Amino acid sequence: MYLTGSTNAKLEARLVEIGVGLMVTPESGYRPERIARYPAWAADNGCYAKGERFDAQRWLDWLERHRQFAVSCLFATAPDVVADAKATWERSTEFLPQLREMGFPAGFVAQDGLESLEVHWDAFDCLFVGGSTEWKLSEPAYELAMEARQRGKHVHMGRVNGWRRFRAAMLSGFHSADGTYIAYGPDELIERVSYWMDQQRRQPALWS
Numbered sequence: 001m002y003l004t005g006s007t008n009a010k011l012e013a014r015l016v017e018i019g020v021g022l023m024v025t026p027e028s029g030y031r032p033e034r035i036a037r038y039p040a041w042a043a044d045n046g047c048y049a050k051g052e053r054f055d056a057q058r059w060l061d062w063l064e065r066h067r068q069f070a071v072s073c074l075f076a077t078a079p080d081v082v083a084d085a086k087a088t089w090e091r092s093t094e095f096l097p098q099l100r101e102m103g104f105p106a107g108f109v110a111q112d113g114l115e116s117l118e119v120h121w122d123a124f125d126c127l128f129v130g131g132s133t134e135w136k137l138s139e140p141a142y143e144l145a146m147e148a149r150q151r152g153k154h155v156h157m158g159r160v161n162g163w164r165r166f167r168a169a170m171l172s173g174f175h176s177a178d179g180t181y182i183a184y185g186p187d188e189l190i191e192r193v194s195y196w197m198d199q200q201r202r203q204p205a206l207w208s
Contacts, residue, residue: 075107
């Protein structure tokens with residue numbers, strides 16, 4: 001499934017029709033009722049954009065307001081640190097149990113260097129492959145994604161803004177991907193994403 005970070009009232013009916021989900025952050029500004037219209041959604045934490053300005057309590061309060069829609073949520077990501085797996089684990093570890101307690105599948109964001117650390121697989125439900133572009137598309141990242149899927153985790157790739165990367169994620173066994181691709185030209189690009197979704201149905205991943 002593709003999750004878009006960009007939607008509006010004009011695009012919504014078409015997005016739902018072609019099976020696109022919604023990626024939401026505390027900064028998105030979407031009312032909870034809008035989320036319920038989509039086939040699925042995911043809750044990102046907004047750390048990537050906020051950096052040091054990230055407010056964990058504000059994020060938790062935001063999740064609490066969306067708790068009634070947790071049943072259709074693919075995952076909610078714990079706070080992370082871009083391109084630093086060790087710092088991400090240290091930052092995430094206290095929040096992963098809280099996400100589960102709130103009813104959300106707990107998402108852990110894989111960052112550069114995770115292949116060199118012990119992965120606490122039982123602590124989370126989704127492996128969100130983030131990190132630098134170079135690392136995200138590397139063999140270690142794909143191997144971690146493969147192991148996560150074998151362990152029954154949901155596997156997601158972030159920042160997917162083109163057909164080649166969507167196809168790579170699809171053929172590598174990822175369950176979902178997200179991006180802001182549609183925002184760059186909604187009327188045209190929404191139809192390209194429709195093509196992606198159609199190809200995904202016609203040519204399923206090599207994974208069973």
